[in-house]
Amino acid sequence: MFSFQPDRSQYPDVGPDGKFEIDLETGKFLKLWHGPNHPGITGNMSVELTVNGDEVVEGYTHVGYLHRGFEKLMERRTFIQVFPIVCRVCVPEPDFNEYCYAAAVEELAGIEVPEEANWIRTLILEMGRFNSYMMAMGGIAGALGNGVIGQWMTYVRDLMLDRFEELTGARIYHMFILPGGVRAGLPEGFEARMEEVLQTAERYLDDVEKVLFTNAVFKKRTKGVGYIDPKLFESYGVTGPNARAGGVAKDVRKDSPYLVYDQLSFEVPVEQDSDIWARSIVRYRDLRLTIDLIRQILAKMPKGGEVMTSLPNVLHWKIPRGETYIKGESSRGEYGYYLVTDGSGYPRRVNVRGPSYTHAMALLEHLIPGTNIADVAALMVSLHTYPPEIER
């Protein structure tokens, strides 16, 4: 007969410190691999969960499924040859890699960039951020079973990819930002078509607000879940929207303005709760901000000028010994490139500082114990991690 009195003999033992003594051989715990092929995973990584009933006791992140050895490959290529592979480090927002690397090379080689190229770079970065946030919004709704938002957001993202194609000639990997500027200026009538996309996006975002953020199930499953203590932000290296959701207005665009962000007027959105709900709403508001920034850029930018300075002969291009670090605010947080040169025609060392590196490893492992199995996917997606930039 069914009874509400559970059989305590099957329960795991609690150690003196109040935590479970995890011993898989007792059969009281189950090891559950969440990934690498799992619909609730962002990209290709896996979380090894130890569960007790529905509760996750321990979780370890395993990465490396996408490792291609970029940092090694870059050392084998000349400075200009790096560009085709540098954008492939991060799939949903590739332009950030191009900008950071190009800016690092420019700084070490002493190349000046025309003013208009800086505006176009900012535009490209904001368009990339738009795409990335669209995927994040779809992902977080999808992880909590609201698949239709994912469909809408993918559609809107596709419209933006059309604008990318018009501007750069490619959908995903653009290779548009090169040292010395960008490859081309804006095509004719670009602003009008962009405005059309932005209006469509706003219409869909209004719907998202109605469908997602007033949804009782969504509220219940996200409020108070996956709380990150703001005190941990510094020690765990939390940056970007994850920090802004906890009341810390960390944003490289404001803290140390790069490109033309000092000429744009904007306020970064900040929430206080630091849970999944706050992280979703910060992303949503940041997406609105991005739309606003794209409009501002298109209105303020100079047009018809020079977008590329002349480079030295790239075949014999040698950069003197030096090192630098270029950072920017990507859609996940602080994204940076550390470039070391040694006077030869090849980079000595390129290190990518992806925000997911800290978010998906140490922070996620810290957050997972105590959650439910069903919340792990939502927690991961709410941190907005992209595995390719963890392992490169």
Added chain:
Amino acid sequence: MRDLIEKLTPRYTLGNATYQRADLTFVDVTRDELRALLLELRDKEGFTHLVLLTAVDWIEEGKFQLTYMINNREADQTLGLRLYIDRNDAEGDTIHDIWPTAATYQRELREMFGIAFPGSPRVDEEFILEGWTDMPPYRRDFDTLAYSQQTYVEREGRETHDPRATMKHKMYPEG
């Protein structure tokens, strides 16, 4: 930034300061002072954010350069601490108790460069590579092309050109 370096110089051996940008400085430190310096910078000078920890292989000099990059958000200053360690018997000191996230960086350095960090949690576990028995791949003497040719089957018919020679021929056919 110069003020800070001058302030620290009497107490720490700081060498070879490079003022790369107004907000970016690199400076050499020694291994036995690293920990105290990081703690002082974190607790007193506001460098609370560990941006990255990575290594550069200077194989000609027989050294690894460990770069600890820390950031002070209020002052908008980034400071890179360069620490040179011996390449043959590479060992660094773990800082995972100062920044827990450093444990991940140290695991990567252990695997990719073969730099030991005794005491760092799970540092000897596999991180990115799986079933790897060869030399740590980010070392300069590891030849990735030779390794890939000896390991993987390549499709016939692929031509590889020396990029310099090909581009030279393409751009300046007369020579």
Added chain:
Amino acid sequence: MKDLDKNFKKDTETEFPLREEMRPRKVTTPDGQVIDIDPLADYFCQEAPKVHRKSYSAIVEGFYNWARANSLWILGFGTGCGAIEMRPLMTPRFDAYRYGIQWRPTPRQANLLVISGYLSVKTLKRAIRAYEQMPQPKFVVGLGSCTINGGMYWDSYNTIKKLDEYLPVDLYIAGCMPRPEALLAGFMELKKIIRKGEAEGANKYAENFDWYKANQKSVIKDWDMPDYSW
């Protein structure tokens, strides 16, 4: 840096030790029994794959092929960057569902494995297991230049260069990365191949099983699973 170091020799001597959880051991069950466990033998069901025979009648076989061609169920396993272009295919703009193509979360429900991009050695191991767990008839599509000849990662130490050495590929879609339209055209081409009864990848895998296994094991050093895990 030299282009190719002729003196470089990779380490072929060192064997990778068997992982701890894979070693045979004694275990006490919750009710006090002590049992021996050999994970490699106990946790998997070993049985070599069999060739899937054609039916005797050509009409029946034709009907089967028609049915197979119109229900391509793709395993939702994005192995590389190409997976990002699969997502638009699921949405109304490209709408692959109208061709009977849909995405399934587990290998048991899928019959088409799309290798969407480069395969690192670590993912190759998972891809092999996912492929072997899929029920027959099953097909493999290699997506992107990197599955064909290494593409952009031709000198990488961690990605395979030629997918058909390790898995029986029925169709390649070239591009880096292929656009959604190219993917749709590729799937249409795959349908034609299946309709003609020429998509014999799974049978090829069963016939040349030893050759495939030898290739796979030459790359995956820590082979800690049985030869065929279905």
